[in-house]
Amino acid sequence: MVAGFAPKRASNNTLRPVTIRQLINAEQPHPDADFIVDGAELGQLTFVAVVRNISRNATNIAYSVEDGTGQMEVRQWLDSSSDDTQKxxxxxxxxxxxxLGTLKSFQGRRSLSAGHMRAVVDYNEVLFHRLEAIHSHLQITRGTHGAPGTQADAGQGLIRGQPNDIGAYSGSNAQNVLDQYKSLDELPRRIMGIVTQEAENHHDGVHVNHIARILKNVDVSQVKSAVEDLSSEGYLYTAADDDHVLPTA
Structure with a gap:
C-alpha cells in the first residue's frame, strides 16, 4: 500500500460480492486491521463457490471451497440451540x-467465518454472482459519482411504487430491487423496501421499531416475525444486534 494512503471505507450496510482470488490478494496493513480490497475496507462479503471437501467437528464444520479463481476454507460454527446442523x-x-460472512486470519492462514451458508439451486446464480463481483470491483475502483440507480434511489422507488428492476445479491447494484422482491408477500416486500431505503442512514442496522413506525398499523411483533423470516432466507442480516438489520442486497 502506498505510504499515507487511507483506504476508502466501504459502505458497512452492504454485502460486498467478491471472488476468492480477491480475498487471497486482500491487503491487511497489520494483524488487527480490516482487510482491504480495491482500496476499500472489506466488511461483510459474499461469494459463490463449489464445495470440494467437508470436515465435520463437534463445534464447527470446515468446508474447502473453490470458485475457479482460488480455493479457501469456510468455517461454519454450529449452535446446538438452532437448526444450523440441519441446514x-x-x-x-x-x-x-x-x-455470507467475514474474512479472518489466524497464524497467517486466511479463512472465511460464515454467518450464513446455503446450497445454490439455480446455476444462473453462479453466473450472476460473477457479474456482480465484476460490477462491484468496477464501481469501487472507478466510482459512480452519485449516478442514478444508487441504493438510496432504489429504496425510494420501492416505497413510491416506481418500476425499478432488482438484483438478487447486489452489494452495490440496488437499482434492480423490484424483480428480487416481487415474489415476496406484501409485508416482507414493504419491509425490504424500507430497509433498503433507510440503510444508508443507519450503518448499525435499521431497528425493527423504526420499520414498524414507517409501516404504521403493523404491530412490532409482526415486523419482528417477518424480519426473522427474511433473515433466515438470506434477504437480511443482523447488524448491531438481533433487532437491527441490513439488506444483503
Missing amino acids: AAEIRQNVYVRV
Whole structure:
C-alpha cells in the first residue's frame, strides 16, 4: 500500500460480492486491521463457490471451497440451540453454495467465518454472482459519482411504487430491487423496501421499531416475525444486534 494512503471505507450496510482470488490478494496493513480490497475496507462479503471437501467437528464444520479463481476454507460454527446442523446437512461435496460472512486470519492462514451458508439451486446464480463481483470491483475502483440507480434511489422507488428492476445479491447494484422482491408477500416486500431505503442512514442496522413506525398499523411483533423470516432466507442480516438489520442486497 502506498505510504499515507487511507483506504476508502466501504459502505458497512452492504454485502460486498467478491471472488476468492480477491480475498487471497486482500491487503491487511497489520494483524488487527480490516482487510482491504480495491482500496476499500472489506466488511461483510459474499461469494459463490463449489464445495470440494467437508470436515465435520463437534463445534464447527470446515468446508474447502473453490470458485475457479482460488480455493479457501469456510468455517461454519454450529449452535446446538438452532437448526444450523440441519441446514448444514443440505451442503454436500461438489455442490455450489452461497456463502455470507467475514474474512479472518489466524497464524497467517486466511479463512472465511460464515454467518450464513446455503446450497445454490439455480446455476444462473453462479453466473450472476460473477457479474456482480465484476460490477462491484468496477464501481469501487472507478466510482459512480452519485449516478442514478444508487441504493438510496432504489429504496425510494420501492416505497413510491416506481418500476425499478432488482438484483438478487447486489452489494452495490440496488437499482434492480423490484424483480428480487416481487415474489415476496406484501409485508416482507414493504419491509425490504424500507430497509433498503433507510440503510444508508443507519450503518448499525435499521431497528425493527423504526420499520414498524414507517409501516404504521403493523404491530412490532409482526415486523419482528417477518424480519426473522427474511433473515433466515438470506434477504437480511443482523447488524448491531438481533433487532437491527441490513439488506444483503
